[in-house]
Amino acid sequence: MARKHDDSAQFDLFVPYISDLPLRDQRETMERPFFSLAKRKRLKSIEYTSPAGSVYVNISANPQYGMATIWDADILIWAASTLNSMKASGVNDLPRRLAFQPYDVLKTIRRDTGGYQYEQLRHSLARLQSTTIRTNIRPKGRRRERQFNWIEEWTDTADETSGRSLGMTLTLSSWIYEGILMDGGLLAIDPAYFGITGGRERWLYRVARKHAGGAGAEGFPISLPTLFEKSGAEGTYRRFKFEMQAIANRNDLPGFALQLEFGSGEPFLRMTRRSEAELCPGERPTPPQPARPLSETIIERIRHDFPGWDIYTLQAEFDAWIAAEPKRAPNDYTKAFYGFARRRHAQAHA
Numbered sequence: 001m002a003r004k005h006d007d008s009a010q011f012d013l014f015v016p017y018i019s020d021l022p023l024r025d026q027r028e029t030m031e032r033p034f035f036s037l038a039k040r041k042r043l044k045s046i047e048y049t050s051p052a053g054s055v056y057v058n059i060s061a062n063p064q065y066g067m068a069t070i071w072d073a074d075i076l077i078w079a080a081s082t083l084n085s086m087k088a089s090g091v092n093d094l095p096r097r098l099a100f101q102p103y104d105v106l107k108t109i110r111r112d113t114g115g116y117q118y119e120q121l122r123h124s125l126a127r128l129q130s131t132t133i134r135t136n137i138r139p140k141g142r143r144r145e146r147q148f149n150w151i152e153e154w155t156d157t158a159d160e161t162s163g164r165s166l167g168m169t170l171t172l173s174s175w176i177y178e179g180i181l182m183d184g185g186l187l188a189i190d191p192a193y194f195g196i197t198g199g200r201e202r203w204l205y206r207v208a209r210k211h212a213g214g215a216g217a218e219g220f221p222i223s224l225p226t227l228f229e230k231s232g233a234e235g236t237y238r239r240f241k242f243e244m245q246a247i248a249n250r251n252d253l254p255g256f257a258l259q260l261e262f263g264s265g266e267p268f269l270r271m272t273r274r275s276e277a278e279l280c281p282g283e284r285p286t287p288p289q290p291a292r293p294l295s296e297t298i299i300e301r302i303r304h305d306f307p308g309w310d311i312y313t314l315q316a317e318f319d320a321w322i323a324a325e326p327k328r329a330p331n332d333y334t335k336a337f338y339g340f341a342r343r344r345h346a347q348a349h350a
Helices: 073-088 102-108 115-130 174-181 191-195 199-211 224-231 237-250 296-305 311-323 333-348
Strands: 024-026 046-049 056-060 097-100 132-135 146-149 151-158 165-172 186-188 220-223 256-261 268-273
Touching (some): 097 102, 115 146, 115 151, 115 165, 165 174, 199 220, 199 256, 220 224, 224 237, 296 311, 296 333
Antiparallel strands (some): 056 132, 097 165, 132 146, 220 268
16 A cells, blocks of 8 residues: 655745746648637638638538637637646657646636536537548648547546546647647747637737747738638628727727728728836746656656546646746756646645
C-alpha cells in the first residue's frame, strides 16, 4: 500500500484561480468563415470560395446541435494556448488529447463558473465535435482536400451522487493539431478578445490580428464586399455594410483602429494596429521559457496523490504562471510544482 505524504508545510504555495496562459489563436482559422457568428442555432451551411477560386471552405452543421460558433472557438484558443505553453516549457510529445477541469477552461476564457456556464461548455464541445469542415487550405502544390470535425471526441466524468464534474477531456482533430504545431501557426491575441460580445466584432478582431498585426503604419485595407464573403455571415450585404459602419464608428476593437474609406465604388475598411504604447500585454510576444524536466519520482508522486490530471498540462500552466511575474520564481521548482498541483486538485474537488 502506497504511503501518504504530509506536505502541508513544505509544499505550500499560493495558486491563482485564473490560469495566466499566454493566449494564442490558430492563424488559418482567423480570416475565413469557419464559424457561425450568431448565438442562435445555425443550420445553414457556409460555402466560401476565394475570389481566385483556389481556396474553399465548406462548413456543415449537425441538425441536432447546430454549427460551431465563434464563441465555441474559445475552447480551441484555450487548447492552442495550452499546447503552445507546453511546447515552450520543453514538452516534446504534445498530446492531441487534453485532460482538464471545466473550471480552468472557463476561467481562462474569462467566463463565469456556475452550473449554467458548465452546461454551455458541454454544448460547445458537442458543436465542435459535430460540425463538419471540408477545405483545401493547407496543401501546397497539390489538389487535396481535408474533411474533419474540430474535435474528434470529448468526455465528461461526473460524480454519481452530486453530478459534479470530476474532469473532462477533448481530442483535437489532426487538422487543427497540425496547424497549432506548424511553424508560424499561432498568433498572440489580447485577453480582451474574450470580452468582445458581438460575433461580427469577434471575427473582425481575428481578421485584423492576422492581416494588420504586421502591416505597419499603413494598416490593411479590404473592401466591404470581400469582407462580407469572408465572414460567412447570414443576411444581406446591405445589412452587413450597415453593421460594419457602426463597428467602425465605435472603433473599440482591442489593439486595432478601424476606418471606413469611401471612393467611387464600395467602401474599404482599413485596419491599423494601434501604437505600441496602447497595446495590451497579451499582444506582445512572450519569450519561450526554458524546459524544466521532472523527475520520475515527482511524476509518480503527483499521479498517485492527484489522480486523473494530465501532469504536463499542469506543468505548462505552472510555468506560464511563473513566467507572468518574475518574482514568483520558486527556490525549489519541484516542491513548488507539487504545491501547485495540490492546490489545483483541491480547487477542483472543493
